[in-house]
Amino acid sequence: xxxxxxxxxxxxxxxxxxxxxxxxxxxxxxxxxxxxxxxxxxxxxxxxxxxxxxxxxxxxxxxxxxxxxxxxxxxxxxxxxxxxxxxxxxxxxxxxxxxxxxxxxxxxxxxxxxxxxxxxxxxxxxxxxxxxxxxxxxxxxxxxxxxxxxxx
Amino acid sequence: xxxxxxxxxxxxxxxxxxxxxxxxxxxxxxxxxxxxxxxxxxxxxxxxxxxxxxxxxxxxxxxxxxxxxxxxxxxxxxxxxxxxxxxxxxxxxxxxxxxxxxxxxxxxxxxxxxxxxxxxxxxxxxxxxxxxxxxxxxxxxxxxxxxxxxxxxxxxxxxxxxxxxxxxxxxxxxxxxxxxxxxxxxxxxxxxxxxxxxxxxxxxxxxxxxxxxxxxxxxxxxxxxxxxxxxxxxxxxxxxxxxxxxxxxxxxxxxxxxxxxxxxxxxxxxxxxxxxxxxxxxxxxxxxxxxxxxxxxxxxxxxxxxxxxxxxxxxxxxxxxxxxxxxxxxxxxxxxxxxxxxxxxxxxxxxxxxxxxxxxxxxxxxxxxxxxxxxxxxxxxxxxxxxxxxxxxxxxxxxxxxxxxxxxxxxxxxxxxxxxxxxxxxxxxxxxxxxxxxxxxxxxxxxxxxxxxxxxxxxxxxxxxxx
Numbered sequence: 001x002x003x004x005x006x007x008x009x010x011x012x013x014x015x016x017x018x019x020x021x022x023x024x025x026x027x028x029x030x031x032x033x034x035x036x037x038x039x040x041x042x043x044x045x046x047x048x049x050x051x052x053x054x055x056x057x058x059x060x061x062x063x064x065x066x067x068x069x070x071x072x073x074x075x076x077x078x079x080x081x082x083x084x085x086x087x088x089x090x091x092x093x094x095x096x097x098x099x100x101x102x103x104x105x106x107x108x109x110x111x112x113x114x115x116x117x118x119x120x121x122x123x124x125x126x127x128x129x130x131x132x133x134x135x136x137x138x139x140x141x142x143x144x145x146x147x148x149x150x151x152x
Numbered sequence: 153x154x155x156x157x158x159x160x161x162x163x164x165x166x167x168x169x170x171x172x173x174x175x176x177x178x179x180x181x182x183x184x185x186x187x188x189x190x191x192x193x194x195x196x197x198x199x200x201x202x203x204x205x206x207x208x209x210x211x212x213x214x215x216x217x218x219x220x221x222x223x224x225x226x227x228x229x230x231x232x233x234x235x236x237x238x239x240x241x242x243x244x245x246x247x248x249x250x251x252x253x254x255x256x257x258x259x260x261x262x263x264x265x266x267x268x269x270x271x272x273x274x275x276x277x278x279x280x281x282x283x284x285x286x287x288x289x290x291x292x293x294x295x296x297x298x299x300x301x302x303x304x305x306x307x308x309x310x311x312x313x314x315x316x317x318x319x320x321x322x323x324x325x326x327x328x329x330x331x332x333x334x335x336x337x338x339x340x341x342x343x344x345x346x347x348x349x350x351x352x353x354x355x356x357x358x359x360x361x362x363x364x365x366x367x368x369x370x371x372x373x374x375x376x377x378x379x380x381x382x383x384x385x386x387x388x389x390x391x392x393x394x395x396x397x398x399x400x401x402x403x404x405x406x407x408x409x410x411x412x413x414x415x416x417x418x419x420x421x422x423x424x425x426x427x428x429x430x431x432x433x434x435x436x437x438x439x440x441x442x443x444x445x446x447x448x449x450x451x452x453x454x455x456x457x458x459x460x461x462x463x464x465x466x467x468x469x470x471x472x473x474x475x476x477x478x479x480x481x482x483x484x485x486x487x488x489x490x491x492x493x494x495x496x497x498x499x500x501x502x503x504x505x506x507x508x509x510x511x512x513x514x515x516x517x518x519x520x521x522x523x524x525x526x527x528x529x530x531x532x533x534x535x536x537x538x539x540x541x542x543x544x545x546x547x548x549x550x551x552x553x554x555x556x557x558x559x560x561x562x563x564x565x566x567x568x569x570x571x572x573x574x575x576x577x578x579x580x581x582x583x584x585x586x587x588x589x590x591x592x593x594x595x596x597x598x599x600x601x602x603x604x605x606x607x608x609x610x611x612x613x614x615x616x617x618x619x
Contacts, residue, residue: 076536094518094550102557104542109533109563117557119548 006056011040016050016081025054028149031064031096038067045074045081054085059145060096067099072115076107085115090148092121092141168259169388170252172360175278177237181362182230185209188332191235195301195335198308201315208321208331215325221480221511222449226393227423232364234333236278242299243283253282260386262355269601271350272297276367277357279335290348296341297352300368303339310341314370318401318431318457326425330366330399337367337398342377342408351380351413351599356396358387358422364395371401373408373436380411382602386446387419393448394421400428404436406460411439413598417609418446420477426452434460434489441597442469444479445609453511455484458492458520465494468594472613473506473538482511482543483527487520496527499591502538509541514555521552529559532590534583584614 006027060066068087089098102115130140192202272286281299321331424447430438440454456465467483485494500508510529531540572582
């Protein structure tokens with residue numbers, strides 16, 4: 001499986017032109033201070049039996065801004081294709097701003113396609129669990145954020 | 153749509169119409185300041201309403217046609233007739249209603265449903281409400297269920313306060329058009345603490361060709377009150393396109409609840425472009441249930457503005473797009489206050505080359521801490537020619553929130569079909585069962601009689617769909 005890593009703002013076009021082509025796309029971002037990160041990923045299926053797995057993750061701090069725009073397009077006659085798009089954002093500051101746009105355009109019926117997006121803060125229960133084990137709040141936050149960024 | 157049990161259903165064919173020869177007034181095609189002044193004069197409106205209309209007309213002219221969503225190139229504003237008055241008055245007894253009008257609504261099952269399961273009924277034909285009733289049980293508590301024109305006459309101060317408040321004329325081109333030429337629609341006021349246990353039903357029908365229906369509905373649910381309002385829409389089969397462009401404004405006060413259900417089965421020559429929005433105060437709850445089956449093209453995004461602490465919003469929407477249809481539907485949830493929550497569930501079915509799109513916006517403002525939102529969009533594609541799109545936008549401006557979005561696109565699984573068929577069910581019935589199961593979550597939110605009817609409509613749409 002082809003692996004593509006996305007680590008820059010901007011527009012990224014990924015085309016699947018050959019039947020049976022498989023690709024995994026991963027992007028991990030950390031925005032802090034007054035950074036502005038704007039990522040657009042287009043996954044364009046143009047052949048049958050193609051597979052794409054796309055995961056975008058981000059942590060947003062301070063007064064930074066993060067925008068994920070993902071689009072899966074499956075052309076007609078691309079039967080038996082699968083495409084999955086996940087956008088997860090941890091929003092850690094009230095002055096920060098997060099935006100998730102996961103779009104789908106599906107023109108074939110014989111496909112498996114889904115997307116999921118979430119924007120949330122750290123789970124209070126996770127924090128509590130770690131702090132009850134003697135970790136400081138800062139340490140616990142760091143562990144959870146690291147876990148979030150590493151998890152598949 | 154109303155309940156159509158056995159016999160009463162028999163006389164009606166989808167697409168029936170009757171002659172407009174006896175109409176009291178039909179305006180000439182095209183829109184001008186004169187037409188607007190004419191409508192206002194017919195209705196004997198106060199001066200401020202005429203001024204609102206003229207102001208909205210200027211906004212309408214200044215706004216370009218929307219370039220996104222459905223293809224609107226088939227609309228010719230110069231060919232549409234903006235005001236059609238079928239009868240002199242609104243009647244409160246079916247005996248007074250002209251026979252051909254009564255017959256149409258009888259065939260649709262309205263008369264029967266009114267007796268059995270509804271608290272009140274309004275029926276609108278083209279531009280005007282022709283019949284209205286409200287059971288005594290509710291009117292004695294001060295519940296008002298009027299046509300918008302009556303509402304303006306009887307409660308001018310309320311209408312003046314709330315008109316264009318949450319859907320301003322400048323919101324979009326079609327909201328401006330509605331504000332300029334609106335006619336008919338419902339005015340509902342539920343006093344504090346009153347629970348209207350049976351649904352109120354409004355029935356909208358377009359009977360004339362190349363016409364526009366621009367109903368305007370305002371619902372005010374006062375503190376702690378509760379109401380369920382249902383609207384049904386149908387139109388006959390004509391070759392020329394007609395336009396339906398309504399505006400619905402709902403105000404849910406502290407602790408009040410409102411459910412607004414639309415069952416839209418326009419004939420496939422109608423452009424259905426509706427703006428509907430609800431403003432929800434503290435601990436109030438708004439539920440939109442939206443079923444879009446008909447029309448040529450629909451653009452409709454029921455919205456909830458959660459303005460008070462702990463307000464809740466739900467949008468449950470179902471769209472079915474067949475051949476030559478584009479259903480561009482969705483929802484908007486605007487969170488302005490803390491501890492607010494919203495749920496959006498959208499199910500769409502595309503068949504015969506139809507296209508259905510979900511378009512949504514979730515915005516959680518800086519003050520809306522501890523707010524939650526969940527969006528689930530499921531799409532079912534029944535054949536290779538059909539198309540499904542999902543265009544959601546989530547915007548978050550504070551950190552104490554949970555926002556989730558999920559969407560899937562799939563077809564009817566061969567294993568699902570095989571399982572049912574191995575039990576001796578025919579392929580067509582198996583497909584119907586799977587499609588009905590797909591939308592069951594939403595249908596459950598309807599009163600029983602409507603849920604039964606909805607399942608029948610889906611069955612009807614699925615008839616002969618095996619290619």
